[in-house]
Amino acid sequence: MKVENAVRPAPGQQEAFFARAGTEDDGPAVLVNLLKFRERAAYPDGRDAELSGEEAYMRYGIEVAKLISALGGKFIWFGVVDGILVGECEELWDRVALIEYPSRAAFQAMISSPEYQAIMIHREAGLAGQLDIGARRG
Numbered sequence: 001m002k003v004e005n006a007v008r009p010a011p012g013q014q015e016a017f018f019a020r021a022g023t024e025d026d027g028p029a030v031l032v033n034l035l036k037f038r039e040r041a042a043y044p045d046g047r048d049a050e051l052s053g054e055e056a057y058m059r060y061g062i063e064v065a066k067l068i069s070a071l072g073g074k075f076i077w078f079g080v081v082d083g084i085l086v087g088e089c090e091e092l093w094d095r096v097a098l099i100e101y102p103s104r105a106a107f108q109a110m111i112s113s114p115e116y117q118a119i120m121i122h123r124e125a126g127l128a129g130q131l132d133i134g135a136r137r138g
Contacts, residue, residue, distance in 0.1 A: 003089055005036050005129025017134055021105040029107065030076065030100050031135040034093040041126045054094065057126030063119040067110050073101040093131070104134070 009017070020026045038053030048056065065075060076098040084092065101107040110116055 003130055003131065005093075007124055007127050007129055018104055018108045021103070021108050026103045026105055027136060028100060028102060029104050030098055030135045030136060031107070033095075033097040033099065034081070034133075035095040036091070036098065036128045036130060037095075037096040037126055038095050038128045041125045043121065048125075051125075053126040053128065055066075055126070056122050060119050060122035060126065062122070062124075064116070067113070067116060068099060071102065071106045071110055073099060073106065073110075076100055 015077040037057060041048050041053055041056035043049075043056070063074070068074065078095065078097045081093045083095055101110075
């Protein structure tokens with residue numbers, strides 16, 4: 001199994017993820033976010049270089065929480081990754097966040113919004129990479 005962190009989806013990945021959006025099969029969805037932060041924030045214009053990657057990401061987190069709440073979603077859990085019980089990977093993530101969205105269509109609409117696009121700068125300044133896993137009742 002190949003595990004690769006990324007900041008943005010690979011070509012075709014986002015389209016495949018949202019294939020069920022808006023269909024009868026598009027009920028509540030949980031996104032498991034495994035987050036790896038940069039040591040230092042990396043804004044394109046060089047600002048706030050004294051911030052840690054996690055501090056930059058938290059700027060994003062505060063604002064995205066408002067958007068998630070407004071569409072009827074919720075943060076289920078946010079915590080520090082501190083070990084692996086089963087399996088292995090080369091390097092652990094720093095944090096894990098579980099977020100429930102009313103549907104993939106709602107999530108897709110949120111990430112397409114101008115409000116979301118405006119806060120992406122903090123996400124990208126803070127993240128070294130992440131793994132996002134979509135889940136639904138089955």
